[in-house]
Amino acid sequence: MTGYASAQTGAPAASAEGEPRTQAVRRLGMEIRSVNSRFLDLSFRLPDELRSFEPMLRALVTAKVKRGKIEVRAALEGLDSNALPDPPTRVLQRLSSMQDAVQSWLPEARPLSVADVLRLCSNSTPALDAGALNITQLAQNVLTGLLDARAQEGERLSAMLRGHLKQLRALTELATPLVPQLVEQQRQRFMDRWKEAMGLAEGSATPEAAQDRALSEATAFAIRIDVAEEVTRLDSHITEIERLLGKGGEVGKRLDFLIQELHREANTLGSKSSALELTRISVDMKVLIEQMREQVQNLE
Incomplete structure (x- = not known):
């Protein structure tokens, strides 16, 4: 922050x-x-x-x-x-004595200038x-x-995150009733293909072939509609983030992890979706989650 x-x-x-x-x-x-x-x-x-x-x-x-x-x-x-600080008298005396000693041995030595004295005295600044x-x-x-x-900044970020969580929860509530609708749509599609498979079995396909196709359709059906778990986990992660924001303290790293989990569930929701409306909900979720990720990295 x-x-x-x-x-x-x-x-x-x-x-x-x-x-x-x-x-x-x-x-x-x-x-x-x-x-x-x-x-x-x-x-x-x-x-x-x-x-x-x-x-x-x-x-x-x-x-x-x-x-x-x-x-x-x-x-x-x-x-x-x-x-500028006044040069200490004891230092000036010692510099004069040293200059005299040097010039007694080296008569051509240049005398100390005022700048030299101030520079040397600066090295003896008192503690x-x-x-x-x-x-x-x-x-x-x-x-x-x-x-x-930083606490004031944290309160501002926390208020922003709560607003995003509120939008995420609203999107989750929109997705929840879509799950049984998708189940019914997939069930109807499965029944139609089952009838098609049974029709093909009359004279041109064996019952075993029709059974294999039915099992294949049933497996695909189960995989495609299994988004209820993602919706449940999204709601659970949102609740936990709200709890951490209310608790305060050092929650930044835990929030990082939960934001990653939110993004994973929203991404899975979109990849499993067979309805355009659910896909749009997934995209809106991921936009909100990405905005939250940028801010959560700033929280301690």
Whole structure:
């Protein structure tokens, strides 16, 4: 199912060892997107400072989500995204000392530029104050928002499926009275061919030949009209799908199986049909079932 949720929080940035604590605030933003997929497919786009939290985030998501292509994004920045952090004094002192040592051995060495200093200082960024950012709580809040969005999507899909089931049941009710009519039509056709076979037996065919033809017609008759079982199973599958939709929870994979069974019964109904009206009912059923199949794959 599709869904989206995001949230953000902020906390004071940690200061480098030996440096006075600043009041700079770092902001952590997180969002989780979900699109339809038959299986669970997780991907993470995290800054380097948050890579260590990926196992925790993965466990958090997999505990609540079983299907869908899920993307977790996080961004960490200061409130003023254009501001550069002040280089720590201890790092500047060490860079100056190292530069002097290098130039004492290599007098032609180029002095460090401001860009060089900023780049080297960025590698000594102080550790993230993870506790102050409360990443776990933020992730739980975003995941709760995502689940709420997916629940709303699930309710919409469930309402659509119930509408299709109602149409399928109506088609099944149309097919049910056709079964005895088909039996009577086939019985009459069988009797006509039986009489024809007996007429052929008078003088030109033996009674054994007439009996063999009658048995052949009876076998074909039994096979062709045996659609009552398909109609019964269709009604049973529809009832079970309605029950699962009412129950809720993780029903997507079971619904997948039941939709396959519905399609099989509707296809068999059409292949066994000897009446145009029943064939049309079978085609209408398969159209509805195919529409349901596309949506059921999105349900968890």
